[in-house]
Amino acid sequence: MEQDIKANPLALIPFGVFIILFIGSGIITGDFYQMPVLVAVFAAILVALTMNKKTDFQxxxxxxxxxxxxxxxxxxxxxxxLAGAFASVAEGVGAVDSTVNLGLSILPENLLLVGLFIICCFISISMGTSTGTIAALAPIGLGVADQTDIGLALTMGAIVSGSMFGDNLSIISDTTIAAVRTQGTQMKDKFKANFFIVLPAAIVTAVIFSILTANAASVMNEDTSFQLIKVLPYLGVLVFAVAGINVIFVLIGGIIFAGIVGLSLGDIALAEYVTLIGDGFANMQELAMLAILLGGLVELIRRNGGIAFLIQVISRRVSSYKGGELGIAGLVSMVNFSTANNTISIITAGPLARQMAERFDIDSRRSASLLDIFASAVQGVIPYGAQLLAVAGVAGISPVEIAPYCFYPMLIALAGLLAIAFGFPRFTVKGR
Known part of the structure; x- marks a missing residue:
């Protein structure tokens, strides 16, 4: 249990090493590819393994x-x-180009990014996963950037923004479920409380994207025709997502559907289809390895007392109702910065957040909402989080370049702080 682990600020040193190597080296050199992220995280792991002399190496x-x-x-x-395989097959059969060209034929260039953001919001709240949404739509974002003068980093920022919308609100999102269970409230009640706080942030985000792309124009001169049948794999993903199908089945179905389309049209042969799937897996191997190594690093930091230290520091400073709400927000934010996983951060910070809520008569709907909002806000902007790493892998650019354009996560943090400052929305606590 977390409370049985002695708080130790030195346990956070490996995390500092990772941040300095991964982000600091890029700031110093101006090249965020100078330090491979796997090297940075492995160096941090080696540092963590040398700590805690009371524990044997094995x-x-x-x-x-x-x-x-x-x-x-x-x-x-x-x-x-699976996302890598779907993206590879969809691109190989021409589904990406056809989908982008369909979008260009329906919407003017200056509304494409807003439309992409809204579609991401819709899919993520239906599917309940930001990474699954990014996996499905990042190739489309890449196509939009290729065929317009909209910046690639800006386009990917819109995808991350829309994906985090559902991560924070969907009733089947693991972060939402974790927030509700740790705070002992009902899903529908948490949704209502959460929705009214973040809706203005979503609207402002759409406005920002529309302003930034007001003068967008197509930069491709070649034929922009499309085949509707090649758009069907993406439409299928959308339909399955809205139906609430598990993301694993959605992606597998997308791979099979895209393959059937390509094979039936003669765009690919069976052997090429298999090769495309393999290439997709290979493209995601570094990202998969990074997720595993980061998970291991976080566990070492936790066992050495780093997470316990963060919880102790935040909880000691709480002494009032608003302080309790700020404490919940700060607690889950700091844990998320250290774990790079919003679900794990909510599960870790949740029990103490509930204690704070009970101590200061903070409604459980409120505490659950604050946990989810601030965890999602941090997760959507940290360059070493799964969301930014995934979208950066598709785009072929540094996640640090994308982070400044993730407006929605930034705005929900602001919305959360304003909700705390003005006590909105208001609740009546039972027994009060």
Whole structure:
């Protein structure tokens, strides 16, 4: 249990090493590819393994593998691999080009990014996963950037923004479920409380994207015709997502559907179809390995007392109702910065957040909403989080370049702070 682990600020040193190597080296050199992220995280792991002299090396290795093999991490890896395969097959059969060209024929260039953001919101709240949404739509975003003068980083920022909308609100999102269960409230009640806080942020985000792309224009001179049959794999993904089908089945169905379309039209042969799937897996191998290593690093930091230290520091400073709400927000934010996983951060911070809520008469709907909002806000902007790493892998650019354009996560953090400051929405606590 977390409370049985002694708080130790030095346990956060490996995390600092990772941040300095991964982000700091890019800031210093101006080249965020100078330091490979796998090298940075592995160096941090080596530092973590040298700490905590009371624990033998074999036990530390066991802790490392337990963290890397956490069910959430392995599920993320499977999603990454399937996403890579779907993207590879969809591109190979021409589904991406046809879908982008269809979008260009329906919407003017200056509304494409807003439309992409709204579609991401719709899919993510239906499917309940930001990584699954990114996996499905990042290739479309890449196509939009290729065929217009809209910046690639801006386009990918819109996809991350829309994906985090559902991660925070969907009733089947693991983060939402974790927030509700740790706070002992009802899903529908948490949704209502959460929705009224973040809806203005979503509207402002759409306005920002429309302003930034007001003068967007097509830069492709070749034929922009499309074949509707090649758009069907993406429409199928949308339909399955809205129907609430598990993301694994959605992606597998997309791979099979795209393959059938390509094979029936003669665009690919069976052997090429298999090769495309393999190429997609290969494209995601680095990202999958990074997710596993980060999971192991976080577990070592947790076992060494780093997470316990963060919880202790935040909880000691709470002394009032608003302070309790800020404490919940700060607690889950700091844990998320350290774990790079919003579900794990909510599960970790949730029990203490509930204690704070009971101590200061904070409604459970409110505490659940704050947990989910601030965890999602942090997760959507950290360059070493799964969402930005995934979209950056598709785009072929640094996640640090994309982070400044993830407006929605930034705005929900602001919306959350305003909700705390003005006490909105208001609740009547039972027994008060």
């Amino acid at each position: 036990t530390k290795l066991t802790q490392l593998t337990e963290g890397g093999g956490h069910p959430n991490i392995i599920l993320m890896v499977v999603i990454f691999l």
